[in-house]
Amino acid sequence: MPVTMKDIAMLIGISRQAVAAALEGNGGSRVSPETREKVLKLAHELNYIPNAAARSLKGGTTKTIGILASPGTPYSDAVFAEICQILRSHGYSYLAADLIPQISELPQVCQALASRGVDGMIVIGASKTPPKYLMPDIPIVFCRTICGLSDIDIDKEQTGYLGTSHLLEHGHEAVSYLGIHHQGINLRERGWQRALHTHGAKGTRIDLHTLKGSAEQLEKILRKEKVTALFCSNDFLAAKVTRYLSRRGWKIPDDIALVGCDGNSFIEYTTPSISTVIQPLHPLAEQCVELILNRVKNRICGVILERINIAPRLWTGGSCGCPEHPFDLLFRLNCTGTLEKDYRLNFNISLWDETGRKITKTPNRGDSQ
Secondary structure, three states, X not given: XXXXXXXXXXXXXXXXXXXXXXXXXXXXXOOOHHHHHHHHHHHHHOOOOOOHHHHHHOOOOOOEEEEEEOOOOHHHHHHHHHHHHHHHHOOOEEEEEEXXXXXXXXXXXXHHXXXXXXXXXXXXXXXXXXXXXXXXXXXXXXXXXXXXXXXXXXXXXHHHHHHHHHHXXXXXXXXXXXXXXXXXXXXXXXXXXXXXXXXXXXOOEEEHHHXXXXXXXXXXXXXXXXXXXXXXXXXXXXXXXXXXHHHOOOOOOOOOEEEEEEOEHHHHOOOOOOEEEEOOHHHHHXXXXXXXXXXXXXXXXXXXXXXXXXXXXXXXXXXXXXXXXXXXXXXXXXXXXXXXXXXXXXHOEEOOOOOOOOOEEOOOOHHHO
């Protein structure tokens, strides 16, 4: 059984209140220096660990944020890692739990995490946001909810708009869309449609479910529709299509130009490199932490949904017809999964200057990387 303040009090022969005062180190405490030294020494010998949950029930703070996330994909893992690192820089620890995808079970999982005495909670990648009355009465921030109803997220519609508009700016009269039926992805599709409408262009929507994943069927559609430009709903699709079509004799970007999105590290290693719309994870994590700590400070509880959108950024490679980025940097550390993080972690380099078009060096930020 864990050692309690009551145990320490009985062993020394003082009150529990005196033990609490000695452990808290309150300058106004009436506990003598000798008694305080005895308490601290015994607490150390018995490996006493303060009960954070009990402290929070008394109106105190545990300096701990609960995080619900679904690990397993490069981008989700990178967002989680960024949030944890930024929390540590603010003097907070975190308690993580796996996010159960079923929306009906999310409130129970959140209640279980809240019962551990966390000051607030960040939920990353939930399918939907439950009604406020189902959630625990503590500060909560929803980050990157799949349905698009979040406190903070990357602007998914703008992601589709940027990628499609860039292809149209290369002179293509039509841009087709390759994706799957998925609510978050559909927002990218909406951006594709908006770009076509804005530029007075046309395009065909190609659904992977209809193709049953067949690359051969995709090629038949591309030839039938005479597709010269393709916006893909993620970088994995763009890279796979690039490799398949190249092996089938297509010249990229001469016969067909492609743009993906997300900003995964491997896009630098394809031939040609994949143009993409990067989802800036570091600004997302910074604002997410700022939001939860502000709600903790002001005791703003429950489901709020401020709907803060972080602007995505275009990264051009050879697949769209732009010049290739010079490939003259070799990573010292293993890749983390996202291009943005790799450059910051290995070289302390930001992908963006004030115009968002070039690689520029930034001041040394030490552990903030």
